[in-house]
Amino acid sequence: MTTNPKYIFVTGGVSSSLGKGIIAASLAKLLQSQGYRITIQKLDPYINIDPGTLNPYEHGECYVTDDGAETDLDLGHYERFLNVPTSQANNVTTGRIYQSVIDKERRGEFLGKTVQVIPHITDEIKRRIQILGNSGDYDIVITEIGGTVGDIESLPYIEAVRQLEWDLGEHNTCVIHLTLVPYLSAAGELKTKPTQHSVKTLMESGVQADILVCRTEHPLSEGLKTKLARFCNVKKEAVIESIDASTIYDVPNLMLHEGLDKVVLNQLQLKSDVPNLERWNEFVKRHKNPKSEVTIGLIGKYVELQDSYKSILEAFIHAGAEKEVKVIVEPIHSEYLSESNIEFKLGHLDGVLVAPGFGERGIEGKIDAVKFVRENNIPFLGICLGMQMAVIEYARNVLNLKDANSVEMDEKTPNPVINLMESQKNVVNKGGTMRLGTWDCKLETKGIAHKVYQSEMITERHRHRFEFNSAYKAQFENAGLIPTGFNPDTGLVEIVEIPENDWFVGVQYHPEYKSTVSNPHPLFVAFVSAALKYKKKK
Numbered sequence: 001m002t003t004n005p006k007y008i009f010v011t012g013g014v015s016s017s018l019g020k021g022i023i024a025a026s027l028a029k030l031l032q033s034q035g036y037r038i039t040i041q042k043l044d045p046y047i048n049i050d051p052g053t054l055n056p057y058e059h060g061e062c063y064v065t066d067d068g069a070e071t072d073l074d075l076g077h078y079e080r081f082l083n084v085p086t087s088q089a090n091n092v093t094t095g096r097i098y099q100s101v102i103d104k105e106r107r108g109e110f111l112g113k114t115v116q117v118i119p120h121i122t123d124e125i126k127r128r129i130q131i132l133g134n135s136g137d138y139d140i141v142i143t144e145i146g147g148t149v150g151d152i153e154s155l156p157y158i159e160a161v162r163q164l165e166w167d168l169g170e171h172n173t174c175v176i177h178l179t180l181v182p183y184l185s186a187a188g189e190l191k192t193k194p195t196q197h198s199v200k201t202l203m204e205s206g207v208q209a210d211i212l213v214c215r216t217e218h219p220l221s222e223g224l225k226t227k228l229a230r231f232c233n234v235k236k237e238a239v240i241e242s243i244d245a246s247t248i249y250d251v252p253n254l255m256l257h258e259g260l261d262k263v264v265l266n267q268l269q270l271k272s273d274v275p276n277l278e279r280w281n282e283f284v285k286r287h288k289n290p291k292s293e294v295t296i297g298l299i300g301k302y303v304e305l306q307d308s309y310k311s312i313l314e315a316f317i318h319a320g321a322e323k324e325v326k327v328i329v330e331p332i333h334s335e336y337l338s339e340s341n342i343e344f345k346l347g348h349l350d351g352v353l354v355a356p357g358f359g360e361r362g363i364e365g366k367i368d369a370v371k372f373v374r375e376n377n378i379p380f381l382g383i384c385l386g387m388q389m390a391v392i393e394y395a396r397n398v399l400n401l402k403d404a405n406s407v408e409m410d411e412k413t414p415n416p417v418i419n420l421m422e423s424q425k426n427v428v429n430k431g432g433t434m435r436l437g438t439w440d441c442k443l444e445t446k447g448i449a450h451k452v453y454q455s456e457m458i459t460e461r462h463r464h465r466f467e468f469n470s471a472y473k474a475q476f477e478n479a480g481l482i483p484t485g486f487n488p489d490t491g492l493v494e495i496v497e498i499p500e501n502d503w504f505v506g507v508q509y510h511p512e513y514k515s516t517v518s519n520p521h522p523l524f525v526a527f528v529s530a531a532l533k534y535k536k537k538k
């Protein structure tokens, strides 16, 4: 549509956690709905190469792309809003930037020069920002810069933005600065000073915000917008109110109402149109007007943090809207589950999802949970570690292999029903070495999975080192736990089911990563339906 790609930068000030990712995704949705080809990129100023080695307590969920990148959870929002896959190029960290520059230095490519933050690190940042733009696949690239202006770590990124604005020339870039306008209840007033300071900090690095998006708990008056415009050097229509919303899926419409898309397109000298949000609005309507509700237990060990299972929670929202069902997700800490309290904690649920995870903490509670739902025929979905726990539970309690385990938890278990994958045996480094990204899976026609996907071959995203041990396949099958999905090349078991139960499915992959507003994941949709059916029956 356009000849040169245009670049939008989203920076943040005053506070972290203002929701830059949602604002970027909402703006992208509005631009995409006017016919522009959009992608969003996240630059993270930390030194880890990627968030794959970060604990969910530190950084929330690690999102996995088709090409196997372990990325920031904001990429999940981008995909869920836009329904366009992201890739390795959509998430860049300081660690990755330095690694490229240092590798280049070791190859002697700097020809004897002193390697410095400016220009070498900033050049590498600029190159990474433009990789997506230069691909020819996008009209507009939105780059979200993690962290807050004024942080030492963010400085090279802001400097790269300043230089790119000069390199690319007028009307090819736009800087959106997201700030907080706090309400002081003692004074009964919204305060603009933190925003003024934040814009000033940005200006000290030579970057002038074109648009202010102001997070607020109360509406901004016209007077306040005028004041912010005057003090911060922006046009009044470029002061955008971003009021707290009851759901993130309302934000595109709130931004439309405030005219964010128009101001951006005007700045970039691109044509603006009325966005076609018909399908989006249909989804929001269904999400907000459920006809029934189900309660699903989410058994995990990071349940106190809402970001740790972000994609799973969002996938339930998509599936719920599809079925016009309100899905109440009840987080249940697996560490505090035991046979003595299981009935009390799980007895009232309409479905149970046992979550992905790593390491030993909380696994016995997950196994107890699987036993309870299996014996009571409660709909069950096990994802990755959740599927592995279902296999261990069946081995211990049905096959009577009391010491069955995963070698992840007990290296010397006499019955390693979950084993280290052959391809992992010589792996030493932890970062980026799991079985990652999209793999094919062939479905057996007899299972629930085949019915749900309505296809014989599917692709799903993975993130694991351990697998179902095929040496036990016949034993499981004879007893009633049936593998129904396999990797067509290696034969790895990707799905197990218990046909004797009404709905019992464990998957080695992560279906939640692929659920979007326009494409709710079929497995989640079917699981919600099964929970509804179970609720009506009980």
Ligand code: GLN
Residues within 6 Å of the ligand: 355, 356, 357, 358, 359, 383, 384, 385, 386, 408, 463, 464, 465, 466, 467
């Ligand atoms: N820890 C398990 C493995 O590595 C499961 C991983 C997961 O749940 N993502 O195989």
